[in-house]
Structure formats: structure tokens, C-alpha cells
Amino acid sequence: xxxxxxxxxxxxxxxxxxxxxxxxxxxxxxxxxxxxxxxxxxxxxxxxxxxxxxxxxxxxxxxxxxxxxxxxxxxxxxxxxxxxxxxxxxxxxxxxxxxxxxxxxxxxxxxxxxxxxxxxxxxxxxxxxxxxxxxxxxxxxxxxxxxxxxxxxxxxxxxxxxxxxxxxxxxxxxxxxxxxxxxxxxxxxxxxxxxxxxxxxxxxxxxxxxxxxxxxxxxxxxxxxxxxxxxxxxxxxxxxxxxxxxxxxxxxxxxxxxxxxxxxxxxxxxxxxxxxxxxxxxxxxxxxxxxxxxxxxxxxxxxxxxxxxxxxxxxxxxxxxxxxxxxxxxxxxxxxxxxxxxxxxxxxxxxxxxxxxxxxxxxxxxxxxxxxxxxxxxxxxxxxxxxxxxxxxxxxxxxxxxxxxxxxxxxxxxxxxxxxxxxxxxxxxxxxxxxxxxxxxxxxxxxxxxxxxxxxxxxxxxxxxxxxxxxxxxxxxxxxxxxxxxxxxxxxxxxxxxxxxxxxxxxxxxxxxxxxxxxxxxxxxxxxxxxxxxxxxxxxxxxxxxxxxxxxxxxxxxxxxxxxxxxxxxxxxxxxxxxxxxxxxxxxxxxxxxxxxxxxxxxxxxxxxxxxxxxxxxxxxxxxxxxxxxxxxxxxxxxxxxxxxxxxx
RNA sequence: GUUCUUGUAGCUCAGUGGUAGAGCACUCCCUUGGUAAGGGAGAGGUCGUCAGUUCAAUCCUGACCAAGAACUCCA
Numbered sequence: 177x178x179x180x181x182x183x184x185x186x187x188x189x190x191x192x193x194x195x196x197x198x199x200x201x202x203x204x205x206x207x208x209x210x211x212x213x214x215x216x217x218x219x220x221x222x223x224x225x226x227x228x229x230x231x232x233x234x235x236x237x238x239x240x241x242x243x244x245x246x247x248x249x250x251x252x253x254x255x256x257x258x259x260x261x262x263x264x265x266x267x268x269x270x271x272x273x274x275x276x277x278x279x280x281x282x283x284x285x286x287x288x289x290x291x292x293x294x295x296x297x298x299x300x301x302x303x304x305x306x307x308x309x310x311x312x313x314x315x316x317x318x319x320x321x322x323x324x325x326x327x328x329x330x331x332x333x334x335x336x337x338x339x340x341x342x343x344x345x346x347x348x349x350x351x352x353x354x355x356x357x358x359x360x361x362x363x364x365x366x367x368x369x370x371x372x373x374x375x376x377x378x379x380x381x382x383x384x385x386x387x388x389x390x391x392x393x394x395x396x397x398x399x400x401x402x403x404x405x406x407x408x409x410x411x412x413x414x415x416x417x418x419x420x421x422x423x424x425x426x427x428x429x430x431x432x433x434x435x436x437x438x439x440x441x442x443x444x445x446x447x448x449x450x451x452x453x454x455x456x457x458x459x460x461x462x463x464x465x466x467x468x469x470x471x472x473x474x475x476x477x478x479x480x481x482x483x484x485x486x487x488x489x490x491x492x493x494x495x496x497x498x499x500x501x502x503x504x505x506x507x508x509x510x511x512x513x514x515x516x517x518x519x520x521x522x523x524x525x526x527x528x529x530x531x532x533x534x535x536x537x538x539x540x541x542x543x544x545x546x547x548x549x550x551x552x553x554x555x556x557x558x559x560x561x562x563x564x565x566x567x568x569x570x571x572x573x574x575x576x577x578x579x580x581x582x583x584x585x586x587x588x589x590x591x592x593x594x595x596x597x598x599x600x601x602x603x604x605x606x607x608x609x610x611x612x613x614x615x616x617x618x619x620x621x622x623x624x625x626x627x628x629x630x631x632x633x634x635x636x637x638x639x640x641x642x643x644x645x646x647x648x649x650x651x652x653x654x655x656x657x658x659x660x661x662x663x664x665x666x667x668x669x670x671x672x673x674x675x676x677x678x679x680x681x682x683x684x685x686x687x688x689x690x691x692x693x694x695x696x697x698x699x700x701x702x703x704x705x706x707x708x709x710x711x712x713x714x715x716x717x718x719x720x721x722x723x724x725x726x727x728x729x730x731x732x733x734x735x736x737x738x739x740x741x742x743x744x745x746x747x748x749x750x751x752x753x754x755x756x757x758x759x760x761x762x763x764x765x766x767x768x769x770x771x772x773x774x775x776x777x778x779x780x781x782x783x784x785x786x787x788x789x790x791x792x793x794x795x796x797x798x799x800x801x802x803x804x805x806x807x808x809x810x811x812x813x814x815x816x817x818x819x820x821x822x823x824x825x
Numbered sequence: 826g827u828u829c830u831u832g833u834a835g836c837u838c839a840g841u842g843g844u845a846g847a848g849c850a851c852u853c854c855c856u857u858g859g860u861a862a863g864g865g866a867g868a869g870g871u872c873g874u875c876a877g878u879u880c881a882a883u884c885c886u887g888a889c890c891a892a893g894a895a896c897u898c899c900a
Contacts, residue, residue: 294829383895384828390897395828398895426893430836439873439891495900515900549826549898558899646900665899697900734857761856762863769861783859795860804860 177228179215189226196222196368199234209236211372212243212365219245221365223319240374241405243367248280250317250367251307251377251403256287257358258306259295259399268292271333275360276387276396277340283413284377284402288385290336291397300379303399307377314371315356319364321349327361336387336396337361376410377403425712426555432717432725432775434708435556444553444560446705451725454754455711456704458723460541462593462824463565463700466586472539472567477519479543483509488678489518490614494647498546516542517672517697520568521679524693529683534693535571535579541704542566556709557664563704569696572683576671576694580630583669583698587654588634590667590700593824594711600655600663601636603627604644613647615674623671624650648674651697656710664710670697717775718797721817722824726776728755728817730792731767733783735759740787744780744810751818768795772802778817 178188179198187198195213199206199222212235213220215227226232235243260273276288289295295303322330324341327350331337341361344350353362355370367373380400387393404410421427429435434452441447448456464474483502486492491514492499502509513519520538529536543563552558571579591599605624606613613620627650631638638652645651651670655663672695676682682690701707711723721727728748730741741757748755758767764781771779779795785807786792792813794805 297830381894382829385896386827395896397829400895437892443891491900498899517900544900546900551826551828551896552898554893648900651900668900670900731860733859736857763856763858765858765860766862767860772861779860781860785859793860802860806859 177226179226179229180231182231182233192225194223194225195220195232195234198226198232202234206234206236209238210234211237211240211367212246219243219365221246221319222368223317224365237372240372241409244403244405245280246365247367247373247405248285248403249278249365250370250373251401252278252280252285252287253317253353253355253358253360253362253366254307254310254370254373255285255303255379255399255401256289256360257310257355258303259287259289259291260358261306262299262303263292274334274336276336276385276398278360283404284380284400286398286400288336288387288396288398290394294397295382295399297379297382304377304379308375310355311370311373311375313356314369316369317353317355317366319366320352320354322352324350327352330359331361374403374405376405376407377401378410378414420713423713423716424555425557425709428712428717429555429709432712434712434725437555442560443550444548444558446556446559446561452708454725455708455719455723459701459704459707459711460565463590466589467537467539467567470537470582470586472537475520475523475538475540477513477516477523477540477542479513479545480510481513481519483511485518485522486511486514489515489521489675490647490678491515491518494612494614495546498548500545500547512545513542514544514546516540516544516564516566517568517675517695518679520566521675521681521695524568524570525679525681529570529693531572531683531685531691534683535569535575537567537569539565539567556705556712559705562706564699565701565704565707566697566699569698570676570681570683570693571696572691573694576626576696577630579696580626580669580671581634583696584630584634584636584652587667587669587698587700588636591654591656594714596656596666596714598657599666600657601631601638602644602653602655602665603631603638603640604646604651604653605640605642606645606650607643613645615648615677619673619677620650623673627652627669627671646670646672646697648672649697654702656714664706666702666707666710667700668698668702671695672697718799719775719777720824721777721820724775724777725754726756726774727753727821728778728780729767729771729774729776730755730757731764731771731779731781732757732759733764733781735761737782737784737787741780741782744782744792747810748814748817751814753814753817753821772797780813 177191178186181187187201189197196207199210210222213222214233215230256275256278263273264270272292274290278287327341328338351363352359353364353366378401380402382397382399384395385398387396402413432451433449435446435448437446483492499514500512502511523538524536541563545561548558548560569579606620631652649670649672651668653668654666656666657663676692676695681693683693685691730745732738732741738759745755745757768779777797781793790810791807792810794808796803
């Protein structure tokens, strides 16, 4: 057989040859330096037989980062071996340590264990030392193909491995990878020897994970590690984690007094503090203005509704797990509102509609309640009571595309206003489990096709994800990545043929007959809670002037300047700006420091010079540090600030 | 919801089987200053809740509550 090298040369090899054999043919030095290979663009190791005719490249110790998934996977095995040795050294039998899966992941690896006693994070240094010892032993990592019987015999003590092996197809060879006396069932690929593995790794945390991800299975202890080709990359990664911690909206929410969650009020039920309320109201005002320009009409609906309403909509049946239990009053049952749509449908149905009336766009900042699992709750980003920037557009089928594109346009504008450029568009369609969805296939097919067509037309990059649809229709979600790479769903647009049918709503067409409208559900922010949470992290608490809960602080240099500062403060306040005076007895340096820590964007320092000229000395926070302007006329500054506030620039 | 970890002053955190401490914040006094911390004094805690072990529990044990991480889930 033969393979092709990167320069296009053909290399003839004996049948069953590996990438290492190929490297040896090319030169002994390359064979020594080689760590991994790619075959037809896919990463593989040096021990796996090559398929004939493939294009191969060799990855050497010059650029080990190209083989990161391999060394991360191998380090997972080293961790697994180290944990085994650790428990044996403490008197446990070798068979007492059982293992689940242990793959490479983004930035590192993990390994699941079933241990005779839990491993604590205090023991990580000892485990890491053992791992480094295994690296220094420079053990060869070897690959072997075995039969199923042999595989089962090898791991007879480990029910997890037995289950995995039993599930493997008979036809394919089962592979073992070994290093020293450690053997693991593994598909590979791996580095050729432990000595070649980078030592830039760190065990990060331990947690539990269900065996095979199923909540009805036993839990295993999962140990996470991160690993990089060099120490520098590892340090940078750890620094990014620190940065994420600094930007964490729960921490900033406390420091900047934006919101609090009080167990006495209830978990997942955030209380908006005055500063956070300013943020929220600015966002609301912004979107209301946009919606007014786009001919939306505001409506208001109650926070609970009759159970029959949700039975008609299907929310009661389809989401029984995540609804709050119904309340019984006077022989009737009510439920906390999990969605605004049914209410808006009833508003549509409150009078006859003509085709001339459509589209009808009903908007509400509607508060809904969903019983999220307690383990899911997270600051503002996952809560049990939240307010959606919801609207429902009822339109004729021929208006659907225009309306959908208009909503898309609004959403893109919203995201752009906050500089959220790294957004992913996700089209959620049905998957095979059809009983999860209501409505006819024809309606679904039409709606799915229309979303994909519209998104494609705007030229947005998107992915189609089966199973991500709502029960009543397909949807387009906007997903943003945060500083540490976690993805959060922001807004959503959904096309719905089903609720109109379930509620039997209609409009009178040109022909005088009744027709069924189509509904678009949309929420550009998603929810104000989650959006504010993400916004806090997005800006790291450094909000632009229009959003900053505290916009301006006046800093008198000495007490005799307090009256002047208060006069200016009152004038700014009358103009609608959020201004305050720091009249504490601290020195001016300390006041500046305090304002910096509070992330107040504009500081106005006033002393004798300023007072004389009715001026201020301006210190502004900028991403690059701060900017100072001295002797600015107060009247001019006020106009400038107002202009910036009103234009949201 | 499950597993693990954590819970001490408003905040960040030390600490001990004999009922507690620091820094910041707060109050008062002195200081009146020019772009990131002036000095002093004071006040503030059922050591998450409830049981148990003990002569004695904030500390040990258990349950519960809450938070964090991960898993599962997410209209």
C-alpha cells in the first residue's frame, strides 16, 4: 500500500504500517521527533495502522499544540493511572478503582471514577505529583487489538468497562492502550510515550456525573484537568478564568448593588436593587422606543391564568415538570403564567379581525414563572421568575416573511447596540420524537423552511439543530459566548401555526371567509434578567453612560466647594442625568478611588479654580484607563453629557 | 432533581472543644486636600437552622436550609 506526504510524494509501505513506520522510512530523526499524525485531515496517532492511499502529515515536537486533543486524552490516561496507583498505595485493591469514560475536552480532559472513597481536591497535589512521575518514567504507550472475550476478561472487575465492551459491535476490533502496567479500553488516539506529554497541566476540580449521562444511573466522581502544549498557554488560560471570575455577574451584582437573591423571598427570585432597576428600565425604554417605531402595541396581562387556558395552549400538558403547581380557588384552578402567548392570543380573539387589521403586533414586558430545577438556578441568568420582552405578531401567511425579516432586523439592531458581535444563530427544528410536538407536519415543514429561507436571505451564518424546536413551532435563537466560552441563549424568534389552530383564531379575508393567521413569537433580549446578567459580564460592570446606574459623581476638593457641587448636581438631575455629590470628609484622591471602584463613568472635580469660572474638571473612565479635561465650562459639559445620554453613544 | 464542596460582622476572609478576630464599609472627632487609600476613636456577630455527642460545641456527628461546581434539564 502507499500514502501521500504533504509535498505530494508517494510513499510505499507494507500492509498494516503505521504513521511511525512512515516516519522511520523518511528518517530516523523524524521518527524520534514525531508525536502524532493527521490522516486525510483527521488527527490520529503513530500506532494506528494507516489506510491505503491517504494523505498524511506528521506532527512533531516542534508544534505539539496541533495534537492537543491527543495529549489531553493521553494525560487523561495518566490521571487514571495515577489515581489507580494512589489508591493502591493507600492499601486498596487494584480492582477497587473502577473507571467510566475519560475523553479529551476543550482545554483539557476529564476522567470518571467509581472510587472506594471519594477523592478530595486537597489530594490533587499528590495526584499531580504522581502524574509527573509517570511522565518522567517515559513509558511507551502501546496499542493492541483484542477480541471481545479477552477484553471482557481483562475488565471483569469493572462493571462500567464490561458494559461498554458488551455494547461494542462484534465485527470491529476492540483496542487497548497501555502504558507500563496500566491498560485501558480505548479507541485512541494517543501520544507515543508519556515522556513526550507536556507537563503544563493542572487538575481543576472534581464533581459528579451520571454514568452515561443518564440521571437514573449511579453517579461517578469526575476529575477535571486542563492541559496545554506549554506553560505559557496554561498560564494564559488560568488568567482568563480569573478574568471571568472578576466579571462574574453575581459578584459584580453584589459589588455594584444591582440585584440580590434572598432565601426568605425564594430561590431563583431575584430582587432588583435601585442600581439594577435603572439598568433594567433603560433597557425597557430603549426597546419600547424601537417597538413604537415599528408599530407594536403594548398590552398588559395578569401573572396567573385559568388552567383551562394552558390546557388549550398545551403548555400545561407539555411542560408539566417546569410549571409551578396549580392553585385551587373556588373550584377553579389557576396557574402561574409560564408563557405570555396564550394571554396574547385571547387579546387577539377579543374582537373580530379583518385582513386589513393585520399584522397585529402585541408587545408586553411580561413576567412569567417556571419551576426550574434547583440545581439549574444561577444568578440572573437562570431564575424561576423573569420578565420577557415578549411580543406576538399575528399576520397573514403572505406577510410572514416580511414580518420575520423585520423582527430579525430589530434583533440585529438590538445586539449591535450592545456591541454583541460574536453571536451564533441557531435554527431549532423538530427531531424524530414527534409526539413531543403539536400540529400538522405540513405546518411544521412550512414554518421550518420559511425560517431557514429568511435567515439565509439576510446572509447570517447559522446552524440547524434538530430537537431544539419549541413544542408548538420551530425557532431561531441567538446565542452568545461569554468570556470563558459558555454559551447563553439570548433572544428568540419563533414561527407558530399551531397555537392559532388550538385557539381557533381567525381573520376575515378579502373573500369574506375566515382565515387562520400565523403567529410570530419574539423576544430580542430573551428575558430582562438573563440579558442584564449577560450584559454585566459583557461590559465587566463598565456600562456605557446611558446604561450606567450612577452616571456622574461630583467631587468637591474641600468642604467649602460642597455648595457649588450640590448646585451643579441639582442642575444635572433636573436635566435627567443621574448625578451625585461625594461630600464625605475623605481626601479627593480617596473620592476618585471610590468612584473608580464603583465604575462611575464621569467624575467632575470642583475646587476654587472651577468654582470661579463656573467650570468643572472632568475625569472619565475609558477602556484604556482614564481621560482628564480641565477647566471645562459646566454648561457645555451638561449639553455634551445629555447628548451622549440621549443618543446612547 | 442528583453528587461533591462551602456557610464566621454589611463585604472579603482569618481562627479555636472553654461562647470570637483582621482589612474594607459604617458612626463620631481631627484633617481641607488637585486626579486610585490622611490620622484617631467607636459601634457592629445566637459563628446558616435544628437536633445529638460532651462537664463544655462556632469547632465533632446527623438532618434541614442556602450558595458554588458538575451532571441532567431549559417554552
